[in-house]
Amino acid sequence: MLQTLKAETRPHHERAERVVRLLSPDLTLSGYQRHLEALYGLYAPLEDSLAACLEGRFPELRLAERWKVPLLEADLLALGHDGASLARLPQHPGLPALSAVPEALGALYVLEGATLGGQLILRHLTRHFEGAAVGGFAFFRAYGESVGPMWKAFGEALLRACPDPAAAPRVVRGAQDTFEAFEAWLREVHADAPSCL
Template sequence: MTPHQDSSVSFDFLDTLKTQTAVAHKRLESLPVSSCILSKEMKIDDYAHYLKLMYDVHHNVEENIFPILSGSIEDLENREKKHLIEEDLAFLKYNKPVANSVFNTQNLTIPFALGILYVVEGSSLGGRFILKNIETISGLDQGKGVSYFTGYGNKTGSQWKSFLNELTAYQQENNCENEIIEGAIYAFDSIHNHFLQTQKNEN
């Protein structure tokens, strides 16, 4: 935490952010494509389809959101993940995907972009939980093809805390809570719509 941050204000902001995005978050998690990767009956095709959907998300973020936040978040290069998805799909012998658009990234402000990144970075926490299920699936039980969900590994918690520190510091300095929240809700809704509209097609 930076010296000028007020921890109580930080907690209040993060609590509000989580509360205000809860409905959109739950709506995304309730989709069949989201819940299937937590199923013991998950098929490799379902897994590959999910990876392709998340490839679109991370490609959009790394190509369009990262440049906006290059002066606000210090370690963006360590938060790149689309190459991990490419590795997993290659292991599974699926073609490298061609990225589809997920977000409208024209004229985005830094606070709004931070809200989007809040959602995408937060998915890494859930990824560690999902990994436990994925590693029980035949073909994914040897530590191969799971690079994306392995993510930051044992650094997942510290990476998340580091991001939240930078997020709250920016919010306190710029008084932009509402715009960050709007960006986060937009991200959840956009990913929800992308998941809903993108049909699974085989390799």
């Protein structure tokens, strides 16, 4: 399933990656914060939808350990937000519907893949902002030393949660739709931002 997802979502993944500007050598602190705010606007409603569809049904997914909104909140609080300002951040209005398990698993694949890929971003941010008061990069640090094992556990749990090969196209569609939502939202959020964002 993971190989099918990787192959079938590659162009969607690549388009979404192109609007992530965190690896720029000219990244500013305000650009980093703006990107985290945009991610919060994606993850908060998306994780709510995933919880409504999946929580309690597949304990092997270990969903409570995978939620990233608390990590984004920690990073944003370290950058000067408070609870009230977090509540005012815009949220993506056009996320895909995740009312069925296969599509929700596809969306979760995108989030878990982003956690895996975020390790490269973490290394860059740690070097780039060395000595600056930017917090602990909780979102990109995510599972710490357990990123690889958590990814492997997700792949195994995905097969147990969706064993029917006939459901694979729906899982793929959920992942593709989620990548497209990420790309559209980040493109919109960054549209008026300077190129060094």
